[in-house]
Amino acid sequence: MIDLRSDTITRPTPDMLDAMMKAEVGDDVFGEDKTVNEFQDKIAGMFGMEAGLFVPSGTMSNQLGVNVLTNPGDEILIDEKGHIFNYETGAASALSGVQVRTLQGRHGKLNVPLLEHTKRGHFDWEPRTRVICLENSTNKGGGVCYSREELSEIKAFADQENLHIHLDGARIWNAITATEVEAGYFGKIADTISVCFSKGLGAPVGSMLLSSKSRIAKARRFRKMWGGGMRQVGLLAAAADYAVENNWDKLRDDHKRAKEVAQVIFDSKFLAVDLNSLQTNILLFDTVNEPAEKVIGKLNEKGIKMIPFGPQTIRATFHFEISDDDVTEVKEALAEIGKS
Numbered sequence: 001m002i003d004l005r006s007d008t009i010t011r012p013t014p015d016m017l018d019a020m021m022k023a024e025v026g027d028d029v030f031g032e033d034k035t036v037n038e039f040q041d042k043i044a045g046m047f048g049m050e051a052g053l054f055v056p057s058g059t060m061s062n063q064l065g066v067n068v069l070t071n072p073g074d075e076i077l078i079d080e081k082g083h084i085f086n087y088e089t090g091a092a093s094a095l096s097g098v099q100v101r102t103l104q105g106r107h108g109k110l111n112v113p114l115l116e117h118t119k120r121g122h123f124d125w126e127p128r129t130r131v132i133c134l135e136n137s138t139n140k141g142g143g144v145c146y147s148r149e150e151l152s153e154i155k156a157f158a159d160q161e162n163l164h165i166h167l168d169g170a171r172i173w174n175a176i177t178a179t180e181v182e183a184g185y186f187g188k189i190a191d192t193i194s195v196c197f198s199k200g201l202g203a204p205v206g207s208m209l210l211s212s213k214s215r216i217a218k219a220r221r222f223r224k225m226w227g228g229g230m231r232q233v234g235l236l237a238a239a240a241d242y243a244v245e246n247n248w249d250k251l252r253d254d255h256k257r258a259k260e261v262a263q264v265i266f267d268s269k270f271l272a273v274d275l276n277s278l279q280t281n282i283l284l285f286d287t288v289n290e291p292a293e294k295v296i297g298k299l300n301e302k303g304i305k306m307i308p309f310g311p312q313t314i315r316a317t318f319h320f321e322i323s324d325d326d327v328t329e330v331k332e333a334l335a336e337i338g339k340s
């Protein structure tokens, strides 16, 4: 099967497993795991942040980010396609007691005109708007990235309005590859950043929250409260470190392969794609006459897996287990489906 459902399906490679086996570990609840301590410092430094906290999932690191920036009753702003709003089981309200207010951006991205006049909290009876949540690249938005200019405009607005910024950078690696905005710049824009090692980079488990030392100290306490305190976690940190060092470069190929497949869709009669919004490894396309499920069924019969992302929308996500030969097969299958 050629599995394009998600970039999370990759399995650890022999070299990654080898790096895990060699990791020097200790009990991280006591703060004694050398591998995770060094890895946290390394990634924090890379993004220009004071400290990092390794956590099991992107959901936990997003939720910790929201938690350390808010108080119960506060309001957070997010694009209506945002992961925190759509796919995290309502955790922001359950765990941090905040209200999530969605805005209708474009491809999952917010902008200043949209954010203007949204801040509330002047009167006693209003929620206090506290955080702007950005996602880069956007998942439900189709892998679209913020430009440096867009980020700096939002940061200037947030400073003016005294709002914090949380950045869901589950696929920040793809965004950096596509836009060449350097990692350190994101530390200047955001108060908290969540990065994942288990998406395109291919680690089996692991995300990290990045922020100031004091916020990370607070997040560490909540990670424990939420059951995320881990013991010899250096095993996982070693896999994540291996992923950053060895797999980041491969994302360029994923992006190229997504574009190649998109071109076939663009040329087909019964499938449609917006080539201008394809920037990274997430390819969203539409079925013209048939429900997405039906087209996915036809692809399954040809040994290809994709997932529905709406009644007539399909997502294909590229990752390092997809080879050039696989891409040729996918292109042939889509060309055939797109004809009739």
Ligand SMILES: Cc1ncc(COP(=O)(O)O)c(C=O)c1O
Pocket (backbone or CB within 6 Å): 056, 057, 058, 059, 060, 062, 083, 084, 135, 137, 138, 139, 168, 170, 171, 196, 198, 207
């Ligand atoms: C943009 C984005 N943020 C956060 C997450 C959550 O990550 P996890 O599945 O590790 O909780 C995902 C997962 O796919 C994601 O796409």
